[in-house]
Amino acid sequence: MRADPTAASVATVDGIDTPAGRIATVLTLQKALSAPGGAFGASGADGPLPLG
Structure with missing residues (x-):
């Protein structure tokens, strides 16, 4: 999913x-x-937790 261009508008958590x-x-x-x-x-890729 992360490779898809539309993924920029979707948040993922593993x-x-x-x-x-x-x-x-x-x-x-x-x-x-x-x-x-x-x-x-x-x-x-953006870290373990969203900051801010």
């Missing part, structure tokens, strides 16, 4: 089967209200 991944999911949903896109989690 590792949601871990406690850290679940936290990243909640923070990513919160961030998605103000800024679309991002790749978060253990292997996320």
Whole structure:
């Protein structure tokens, strides 16, 4: 999905089967209200958690 050009408007989180991944999911949903896109989690290109 990350290779697709439309992925810039979709946020992804990997590792949601871990406690850290679940936290990243909640923070990513919160961030998605103000800024679309991002790749978060253990292997996320934008870091483990959305900052700011």
